[in-house]
Amino acid sequence: MKAVLPDEKIPKFWYNILPDLPEPLEPPLDPETEKPIEPEKLLRIFAEELVKQEMSRERYVEIPREVRELYAKIGRPTPLFRATNLEKRLRTPARIYFKYEGATVTGSHKINTALAQAYYAKKQGIERLVTETGAGQWGTALSLAGALIGLRVRVYMARASYQQKPYRRVLMNIYGAEVFPSPSDRTEVGRRFLAEDPSHPGGLGIAISEAIEDVLKDENARYSLGSVLNHVLMHQTVIGLEAKEQIREFEEPDVIIGCVGGGSNFAGLAYPFVKDVLKGKEEYEFIAVEPKAAPTMTSGVYAYDYGDSGRLTPKMKMHTLGHTYYVPPIHAGGLRYHGLAPTLSVLVNHGIVKPVAYHQTEVFDAATLFAKAEGIVPAPESAHAIKAAIDIALRAKEQEEEKVILFNLSGHGLLDLKGYEDFLEGRLEDYEPKEIPVLNGLF
Incomplete structure (x- = not known):
């Protein structure tokens, strides 16, 4: 579908x-x-x-008209799929949908x-x-x-x-x-x-x-x-604006999921839906997923910090691990960041968005299950959202709930196969968070 x-x-x-x-x-x-x-x-x-x-x-x-014409050239609007084969493998009553940004010519959002x-x-x-x-x-x-x-x-x-x-x-x-x-x-x-x-x-x-x-x-x-x-997150909202029209051909989502490094992936899909929650029109649940190696939302603090390690940017009020935080070399390179979008930080603080964090081995395990079921090899970043979607679908199975899940598959992983090779051959390691500067007064 x-x-x-x-x-x-x-x-x-x-x-x-x-x-x-x-x-x-x-x-x-x-x-x-x-x-x-x-x-x-x-x-x-x-x-x-x-x-x-x-x-x-x-x-x-x-x-601008010129930008919309370019959007059409690179593959917009992107498709929305229902992951029926994944649902069958999980034997879940949940229904799982994903917006596939890997369909663009560069393979991501x-x-x-x-x-x-x-x-x-x-x-x-x-x-x-x-x-x-x-x-x-x-x-x-x-x-x-x-x-x-x-x-x-x-x-x-x-x-x-x-x-x-x-x-x-x-x-x-x-x-x-x-x-x-x-x-x-x-x-x-x-x-x-x-x-x-x-x-x-x-x-x-x-x-x-x-x-x-x-x-x-x-x-x-x-x-x-x-x-x-x-402005970056705003440009990405074409994803969610399209998805709102597409998923309503089927049904309304209960849960909306995206991975988070800085926040553009999650915001692109979720913010048009967040608007309806902020205005009291809907009651969606929002899940933002990050790596345990860079646990900005789940272990960081809300404080003014530099957006870069060299202290050249303005200071922003955001969830941060500290600009001196040493991010371990996980394969989800797009999520290896110490800070978070200020707008998303506000939503996390108010409990509108719920953060979760995973190790990269469990993320790659979810990614390979998804690839076997749906045929798409996801980027390691996007696989964090897949892991959360699978967990929610399995909980729905335990609780016999017909949950409707929507996540952003923000890119394919066809240029990330070294990470998959390491995972399949047992060489992929999990990284515990390094010393977090903001929790130790080091920044």
Whole structure:
């Protein structure tokens, strides 16, 4: 069973959750003054229209016609499937649906914001975009967006993923991007971390620092971010807006699930549904899934912290493990982040979103079960949502409940097969959280 929308059903607006949050979002702070940052400082880092969107109070922001046309070219609207074979294997009365973002040409949801960010940068006259990437899905998406729109792209890729997933780098190169392992010797931040540990596995926090340092050296460059900030999460809401129309061909969901690193995967599917809960129209349950190796929501604190390890970003009020947290080199590279989207942090604080955390071996076990049942090999990040969906379906079986589950399968894992090989051959290890700086007064 599947639901496919025609091209004319591509959403014409993104949903902005800021006006509907249960409390106002705390402003980002200038680390030099500890006061709310002036928008002018952000304009040196981000394209101007993105800064405006970040602070917008408009509930719906129009998607430019050119961006909607590009959405159609890369595979939007994406399909929604019912996982009937998985239901049969689990022998559960629950009904399981998933929105499949792996159907886009880059194989993940990240292209939704990459095209928007590249469009606004090109319109402003910017010549080059610089970014970070973990597993490589975001770097791949921005690389293609740059190729389609006509911008040069440079990517700092977390070293662990650069080594684990070489074909992600090759794909970025095919699209014309430069790719460097992070920490690298190209920036002061990178050299500092390499001096401390020449084999440092890197992480999103370090790669963000390198990208921003790079941008600040070139007036014609701007930084593009793959998650965390509100404008990025807003661009991803095309997923949930499509899914609302698709799943209603069948039934209403009870539980909505997404994996979380910075938050774009979860927010993209869930925020249009969260709006209905905040307005008292529905009573959905929201589950946000993270790795136990980076337990930001389940073990972090809600505090002002830097978004990067090199302390170049403004401080944001968010759930954090501390910007100095050493994230173990799990295969879900896109979830190896110390912080969390500020908007999602508010929803977690108010109990609207419930976080859970899993070890990577149980996540890969769920992923292989799903692949055998449905034929799709999921990305390790997306597999966290699959694990939660399976657990909820099994509880429904025990309690004899007809639960309706919807999750975001945000990308395929065909370039993540090294992780699957390690799992199948018993080499995959679980990582307990390292020392958490925020809990030890170290940051």
